[in-house]
Amino acid sequence: MYGLNKERKKEMSQTTEHNSKAWDKKVEDGVRYTQSVTHEAIKKARSGEWSVGVTADRQVPRSWFPESLKGMKILCLASGGGQQGPVLAAAGADVTVFDLSEKQLQQDERVAEQEGLELKTVKGDMTDLSAFADETFDLIVHPVANVFIENVRPVWKEAARVLKDKGTLISGFMNPVLYLFDADKEDEGKLEVAHTIPYSALEEEEVIEGETLEFGHTLEDQLQGQTDAGFVIAGIYEDDFGGGRTIDHHIKTMLATRAVKLKV
Template structure:
C-alpha cells in the first residue's frame, strides 16, 4: 500500500472505534426487509440509488463492494441473494461486514486492499460493482476506473458515488462557522497542507474530467447520473450539490 493508503487505513480504523456515521452497520430489520425484497442502498450521503439501476433480481449476481466496508451496502446485497465480496483498506471496517454476516447468517467475503489495485481478482469476475464515495481518499482516481473495468464482465455495471470537487475550494474551518471562503484550487490535495494529522483522513478533490471522462476512457458508457449532498448538514448544501452518483456500463468495442 502507498503511504497515503496506510495513513487512511489507520484513520478509518479509528473512525470505527469512534463510531462515526459511515462505520455504523445496518440493523437486523434492514436485513429482514432485504430478504423479503424490500431494500435500498446509498453510494452518497443522503439519497438512495434508484432501484432500476440494479438488475430485477440479484440472486446469484456477483457483486464487488469496492472501498465499501462498514457493514452497510455489502450485507444488504448479500441478503438479496447476491454473491458479495467487500473490498476495503480498513481492517476494522471489514470486520463490521463480517460481524453482520455472522449475526445474520449471510454468505459474504471480505478482502483488504487498495482500491487502485484489484490484482487479487481475475479479469471479468464480477457482474456489478458498488463503489460509494471513497475515491476522495486516493491521489489518482483513474486507476480505480481501469481496474473496475478489468474485473467487470462485459455489459457489467459500475455504480459509484464521488465528490463534486467544488467542495474542496473552501476553507473547512470557515465553513463550520457558516462562511464559504475560497482557499484552495482544484485538483485539491491534503498533502499540500502544512501538516498531516494522525487519525484524520487525507482527502483529494479530483477534477470532474478525471471522474467522468476517466470512466469513459476506461471503457464505460455512463447511463445514469444524479446529485446529492450531506442532507443540509453543511453550509455548502444550501448552495450546491457536492456529491455525484453515476451508473456506468462496461462495453467492449
C-alpha cells in the same frame, strides 16, 4: 502501478496506510459511515425490499439494479462498514467486500455472522484489484471513497478490468467544488475560497494522525476517466450532506453515476 515511478508508488502506499489507520479509528469512534445496517434492514432485504446508498443522503434508484440479484457476483469496492455488502447479500447476491480498513471489514463480517449471511471480505487498495481475475463480477458498488486516493483513474481502469462485458459500475464521488473552501470557515457558516482543484491534503494541510487525507479530483478525471476506461455513463444524480453543511444551501457536492462496461 500504471507507470508510476518508485518514489510516487511509495507516497501512494504511505497515503493508503495512513487512511487505513484513520478509518480504523473512525470505527472505534463510531462515526456515521462505520455504522452497520440493522437487523430490520436485513430482514426486509431477504423479502425483496431493499436499497443502498453510494452518497451521503439519497438512495441509489432501484432501477439502476437488475430486478433480481440472485446469483449475481457483486464487488462492494472500498465499501466496508457493514452497510451495502450485507444488504446485497441478503437480497441474494454473491458479495465480496473490498476495503483498506481491517476494522471496517470486520463490521461486514460481524453483520454476516449475526444474520447468517455469506459474504467475503478482502483488504486492499482500491487502485489495485489484482486479487481478482479479469471479468469476475457482474456489478460493482462503489460508494464515495475515491476522495481518499491521489489518482482516481486507476480505480476506473481496474473496475473495468474485473467487470464482465456489459457489467455495471455504480459509484459515488465528490464534486470537487467542495474543496475550494476553507473548512474551518465553513464550520462558521462562511464560504471562503482557499484552495484550487485538483485538491490535495498533502499539499495544503499538516498530516494529522487519525484524520483521513482527502483529495478533490477534477470532474474530467471522475467522468471522462470512466469513459476512457471503457464505460458508457447511463445515469447520474446529485446529492449532498442532507443540509448539514453550509455549502449544501448553495450546491450539491456529491454525484453518483451508473456506468456500463462495453467492449470495443
